[in-house]
Amino acid sequence: MFIMLLVVNLSIALIICLATAAVFRKMLAGYLRNYCSEEGSSIWVKFMSFLLCIIGITAGTRIWEVERYLVNGRTVELSREQMALEMYKTLIATLQICALMLFVFLTCAWIASLIKKKS
Numbered sequence: 001m002f003i004m005l006l007v008v009n010l011s012i013a014l015i016i017c018l019a020t021a022a023v024f025r026k027m028l029a030g031y032l033r034n035y036c037s038e039e040g041s042s043i044w045v046k047f048m049s050f051l052l053c054i055i056g057i058t059a060g061t062r063i064w065e066v067e068r069y070l071v072n073g074r075t076v077e078l079s080r081e082q083m084a085l086e087m088y089k090t091l092i093a094t095l096q097i098c099a100l101m102l103f104v105f106l107t108c109a110w111i112a113s114l115i116k117k118k119s
Contacts, residue, residue, distance in 0.1 A: 002075040005066060005083060009090045013060030016094040020056065021049040024102060031109060035116070048105065055101055060094030 028048055032041035066086070069076045078086075 001078045001083075002066075002069055005069065005078060005086055006061070008083075008087060009061045009066065010057065012087060012090045013057045013094045014053070016060065016091065017053040017056035017098065020095075020098045020102075021052045024052075025049060028105075031106075035109075035112065052098055052101060056094045056098045059097035060090050062089065062093055065089070 025045060029041055029045045032044050035041075036044060069078065
């Protein structure tokens with residue numbers, strides 16, 4: 001059951017990250033095209049999508065919390081309710097870090113646009 005929990009957490013985090021990257025890809029590309037060349041904005045969008053997936057999966061899988069189901073090298077049996085709760089926590093943690101990362105990026109881009117307008 002422990003291995004299944006890890007696989008399910010990883011799958012949920014991966015799906016959420018890929019979906020988030022796909023949804024915001026066009027918006028990021030349009031915003032970056034205003035400040036970079038076509039080629040430069042394409043590279044930045046790919047980089048941001050990659051970061052979104054890596055950071056989202058890392059935060060979403062929450063290995064340090066899943067380790068509590070290992071006691072002295074043995075796995076503790078998980079109930080369906082615990083499994084559902086862990087899946088919910090994975091979903092929320094992944095969405096939370098993806099939203100935070102996009103917020104930070106867009107805030108920095110907004111500040112850069114204000115500085116560019118002043119000069």
